[in-house]
Amino acid sequence: MKKVGNHKSFSRIFFSLALTLSLSLVSYSQEEAAADAPVAEVAAxxxxxxxxxxxxxxxxxxxxxKLDAKATGPxxxxxxxxxxTAWLYKWIKNSxxxxxxxxxxxxxxxxxxxxVPMTAFPQLSNQDIDNILAYTSEPLPAAPAVTAVPGGAVSDSGSGISNNIIxxxxALVLLMLVVMLFLVSNVLNKIAKANGIEVAAKEKSLPLWKAFAKNQFLMVVSTILFLLVSxxxxxxxxxxxxxDQGYEPIQPIHYSHKIHAGDNGIDCKYCxxxxxxxxxxxxxxxxxxMNCHKNIAEVAETTATKEYSKEFYDGEIDKLYTAVGWDKSTQSYTGKTSPVKWVRIHNLPDFVYFNHSQHVTVAGVECQTCHGPxxxxxxxxxxxPLTMGWCINCHRETNVKVEDNDYYKKIHDELSKKYGVKQLTAAQMGGLECGKCHY
Structure with missing residues (x-):
């Protein structure tokens, strides 16, 4: 029993040391990160x-x-x-x-x-212009220096310890704990054996497959269930x-509908x-x-996310310029263009007829109804899913919009009287006829 007590005491001491080491490493990492955090400097x-x-x-x-690139102006x-400064006052107010x-x-x-004529800004006061000049006089922000470390990780140049080391x-501490638990188990088994204590062995039972094969009723039922499930x-x-529901291919130029249709509110039908x-x-x-990107060569800093950085979005705009042959430094077209091989996402079989104008203009269906948010x-x-059943369900459930829609007024009035209803679905107006969608 004395050996067991010594062993347990040693285990407690080792576990305490391992826990202390782990907490120390985490604490040190947090202190290093806090010490290396950049301090904001405001240029005045x-x-x-x-x-x-x-x-x-x-x-x-x-x-x-732009601050650091030529656009329509310098x-x-x-x-x-x-x-x-006095000359800039005059130039900005009325060049x-x-x-x-x-x-x-x-x-x-x-x-x-x-x-290129410059827009006059007589509404700007001298103080306003001073504020603008103060902003344009701020030094170009330097990119943070990074250092590559073994294993492909990148750490700040001023960091004293990398995340991989921590x-x-x-991991080494956890491995040592596992080894210690294994050693403790072996020692306890040896002590039990030395003291004549027997460890209960598992009782052998009849193999499950033999018991199952002897029962013919279970075999028949299981076979039927297997065939039905298959x-x-x-x-x-x-x-x-x-x-192809959920199909999400990577395009040659990354185009964010979230930024264009969401954040900037561009109507789908503009593009x-x-x-x-x-x-x-x-x-x-x-x-x-290029109607927009002729003057938008980079995204705002607030547009960047954890997945996509500002540099990534700006690089995609550069791909657009390369494709159309636009030189942003001279603000002119070079004439050297290259095609963009877009990957088609939504595709219906050749034997299916679908008319966008019939749905978008005549029926007033929103783009999000089929294409989602x-x-x-x-x-x-x-x-x-764009399946036949999905389309039919939509025709059965969707009432035809007749307000300010002369296209359907006459047929709607006649069929409403026939069916004795005020609202007609697309199905009641012939939307389930095979010839509507199949040649």
Whole structure:
């Protein structure tokens, strides 16, 4: 018994040391992370508030200017160092008037930027302009330095210990605990054997398959159940052939419906304009994209998420520029284009007739009815099964909209009188006839 007591005492001491080591490693990691956290620095320019200047810049200047790249107008970071403040007051409030006055510098700037007229901002006070100049005078933020560590992990250059080392140490502690438990079990078994204590052995029983094979009733019932279950799953598998619900392919250019249709509220039919007048809903041409992205070369910092960084989104916009042949540095088309091989998501069999304009324009069906909440989708996917049964159920349950819809008024009045109802479903108006959807 003395040996057992010593062994238990040693186990408690070892467990305490292991727990202390684990907590110390976690605590050290948190302290290192807190010590390495970047300290926000606010650059201030005499006479101006950079924070207010950023708001004014985004509201008045961002449509044509960027801080660190040429857009419709020149880049504006450090513009306060290039020109006198008094001259900038005049230029920003009314550049056209300054040019007409014969000002040599104004005419030079006008010539250098392709004679593109600048919008006048007489509503901005001198203090407002000072705030904008303070914002444009902020230094370019430096990217945090990172250091690659073995195993593909990346850690901050100032960190004293990596996450991989901490996890490895914790794994080693857990492994040692498992070994100790195994040793304790062996020691206890030896002590029990030395003291004449027998460990109860498991009683042997008749094998289950032999007991089952001797019962003919169970065999028959089990066979029937097996055949029924097999038929059920086989039928379910066969019925899923050609059904691509949930299909979510990766496109050559990442397009976020969440950002465009959700955050920015762009109407689906602005890009898919053919859905209103045609059987097919068109894939938007890249020229439609350039209506906005001619002046939007990067996303806002608030757009970035844990899965997708700002650099990722900006890189996808660069892919768009490469495809259409747009040089954002010169703000001109190069003529060198390359096709984008989009991957089709929604596809019906060739023997099925479906008319987008009939549903979108005539029936007033919302795009989300079939395509799901696209405004929430980062990557577009097939939301509905698009099966025959799914379409038929929709026709049976959906009342025809006749308010301000002269297309259905006459037939609706006649059939409502025939069926003795006020509201007709698409099925009651012939929506279940085979020839409606099949040639």
């Amino acid at each position: 320019v005499t006479g101006g508030d950079a924070a207010k200047g950023k708001e004014l810049f985004n509201a008045n200047c961002a449509a044509c200017h 880049m504006l970071r450090g513009v306060a160092d290039k020109y006198e 056209a008037e300054l040019i007409k006055s014969g000002d040599a510098l104004a005419n030079k700037v006008f010539e250098e930027n392709g004679k 996890l490895g140490a914790l 038929a059920y799953f086989a039928y379910g598998y066969l019925m899923q052939i050609g059904v 898919h304009s053919a859905a209103r007048v045609s059987k097919h809903s068109n894939i938007p041409s890249l020229n439609v994209c 696209v405004e929430e989708m980062e990557i577009m996917r097939q939301h509905s």
